[in-house]
Amino acid sequence: MTKHQLPEVLAPAGSLDKLKIAVLYGANAVYVGGQKFGLRTAADNFTLDELREGMNFAHERGTQVYVVLNSFLHDKDLEEVPEFVKFLEEIGTDAVIVSDLGVVKTVRAHSKIPVHISTQASTLNSESARIWKEAGATRIVLGREVSVKEAGKIKREVDIEIEMFIHGSMCMAYSGHCVISNFTQGRDSNRGGCAHSCRFEYSLEGLDTPEKKKAYFMSSKDLEGLRVLPAFIEEKIDSLKIEGRMKSHLYAGTMSKVYSEALKYYAEHGDFLSDDLINWEAELSKVSHRTYTEASLVEKAGADSIFNERENASDGEWQMVGSVIDANPKSGIVIEVRNAFNQGDELEIIPFKGPAIKVVANEIMDLAMKAVTRTRPTTLVRLPFVEGVSSMHLVRQRGKA
């Protein structure tokens, strides 16, 4: 029996496919962006039709959908918001995620959609949460500098829903307080144009010692909060957010699955004292990431939270092979191949629940049923049908050295 209300797992959905994957792999809620007003300009954002379809798909499976409007909008951008917001209300959007007071006011003037304050607003304390509540917000996505204990206090003092990041890449800056791209690249990072200057290697003059002069000193390790889950529950945090609308299908699926399975285990057992903890951690490490840190979830992030390495140094050992397009005894398992694999390779097909299904690709055929020994990306291939495999399952393989 669970003693506590469990937080929702809120997964990123950078596209309609990723939304479906996140929902099917167990996310309780997803967040998506339309073609405008979000912070991921280069992402495969949703068209209006896709928003409608994604909303229906998620709602039919009991999953909530939040739409990001979290750019710092200029007046001319703001003019287009009312029409979009009316559309979002009509299709049943569960909340919008906003970081600018002007957008909060505009959303509230044109709809009754609940407003969540984005982490971009860097809400860090209860007085700040109180102000946003007064402005009409129903939930605060706290800044990543806030510890879980502090978050619990904010929730108790202000009586408002609290969402915290549990996993993913992190801005090194207080969110919304970095304008490097704006002034050095002419791209507004707070309207979706961040050039990731914090990931560059810098030469630092004034720190003398030659071996310390070159450093990725502004780059943050990635957040991973699996072992902090009991604290989130203890402090009654409402929602656990996974960063990464730009990340892969494998990422969206794995994160949704691991965190929702871990919480489900807690619901059944009242603790996380499980052999599965090691498995969940292993799953998280299989996805491409920088070295993990708990950042400020427990104690203030210090020197060891800096990722002073070239990018990709800590990539997961596993890579996505593709996803299952269809699976039935007649046509076999049809895989859309993203990364090539060969006859005889060991693959893992990840079901929506439970352990991975191991498959050895001894017999590969193309769509026209001709035998294949080596697959190519952007093609479709068939493997013999295996019980338990269904469409939308993700397929991965241990990376080759």
Added chain:
Amino acid sequence: MKLTSYGRSLHELNILKDQGFEEVILEPKSLSRFGKLSKDEFLALSMRAKELGLRVLLEWDILMTEDVFTAKLKEVNDYVAHADAVRVQDPGAFGWVVRNTDRPLQFIAENGNHNLPALEGWVDLAKGRLERLILSIELSKTAIEGYVQKLKVPCELLGMGRILLFYTPRPLLSALAPEKMTMNGEIAALGESEESPHKGFPIVENAHGTFMFHIKEFCLVDFAHELRQMGLGFFRIDQRWDNQLLAEISGLVKNFDATGFETFKEKYTQDLMRGFYLVNKTDVLFPKLKNSRLQKREGDYIGEVLEAEKGSHLAIMVKNPKGLKKTDLLKILHPKGEIFESKIYSLRNLSLEEVDSVAAGNLAIIQFIGGVWVKSQVFYQ
């Protein structure tokens, strides 16, 4: 238009007084990002400023997590009691000042707040207590002009000084060189990256975190007259890193002369820029950031080509709830923008059976159409 600036010593207070300033911003080390003043120094300067007839503005501009905020509340009243107004940036400090003090409030709206409803919103949330809004330097002059005219409270703008690019609470320099930490708890460095054309970003770490500034300083001295005519309330001169030319800058702001300005620029050690004052186009590159393949798909969209096997077939993932019928006429948009039109001559399902239609969510296999690639988008004609 009035001038405002910072004071860190009796000498600076005297300069401000001599230059006709009516106020001074005082920054306690414990509450302000770049503050240097201990509590005693703050109190002494505050007293002296008042004797000189300068209004004292307390700068409380750090961002604070809950625990830091709680700790700061133990001492903030000591400062508030000696200030004529309080300047804050954390919305928490904003709310606390409104609810717990009788001091006028100045809100540093320099991050975001690039639209009128946002700025008006802060005025409303302050419930009549806001005496000034400090605007973002990312605003264009057209925006500034509109806000100054429409807002019910006076506005302030940085007119001359460093541009803060980045603020984190994490200790980034001491992590690399802890031995370089000075007695007053600061480390400074200059940063450059091969991936950026700019060299020499000033970086400072102190008790509040790590800050990086632009290599050039922001300067609207040559537009001071224009800003005055617009009705800007306060023009801020920030010379906290080198105050030698404070008097000269304020002289130029009050009485601009082009030759004097040129001479000033020659001796000023930093290059100057006016940021986005004339126009802010920091979103014009966005269409180029978007993958054109992804600019797509409203209305008659059927789905995407997942496989294009030359001379054999196209495999289309059908996404439209209407499905794909053998009688449908297709328009296919190649990832590079080329458009192909075609009838369907052969429509098969995954089991390679000829069918009349394929429902949404399934793969449709049609004849190969020359020139069409994987990732092409398929529409009803």
